[in-house]
Amino acid sequence: MSGTTRTSAELDVRRRKVLFRAWHRGMREMDLIMGRFADAEIATFSEEDLAEFERLIEVLDRDLLSWITGEAATPENYDTPLFRRLKGFHTHTSPIHV
Template sequence: MSGTTRTSADLDVRRKQILYRSWHRGMREMDLIMGRFADSEIGNLSDEDLAEFERLIEVTDRDLLGWITGEIETPTNYNTPLFRRLKAFHTHTSPIHN
């Protein structure tokens, strides 16, 4: 079970791949953070936002989780508007937020 609550039937191939990768990261906490954000936002992301989200998917789970929770300072080149949306989404909606 992937955890996704969103159907991918109406998505183009790129968005389907991003949605899948968001829910299959390796660390369950990051599956929930990235997957829930993708479920909510994937249909509305611009091409630029999609590229940035794909870049975030490539970051290791431990680093990305640390940036999102504030345990590790976010590098300047990753502290983008999309990353801040992801972080705010997690802070306001996640049951795993500290």
């Protein structure tokens, strides 16, 4: 898998930027985790979900990956319903084992 599998044509500018950023984080594992989730969910994000996803994108790859894999406890201020959706999506649908 080399990147997004969805078209961004129907997305507003903000969602297009977020989708791009989800696929271009720096660490390939996180590109796949965040990018696949964004591909599947971004069109249905509420404004609150979108803001929370933008906040998650700002987290360092190594920290976010350790929270998703359970290697480190997720800080309370990031343990949100959207983060749990991201973690569950990765756990249940990802062929990526990190």
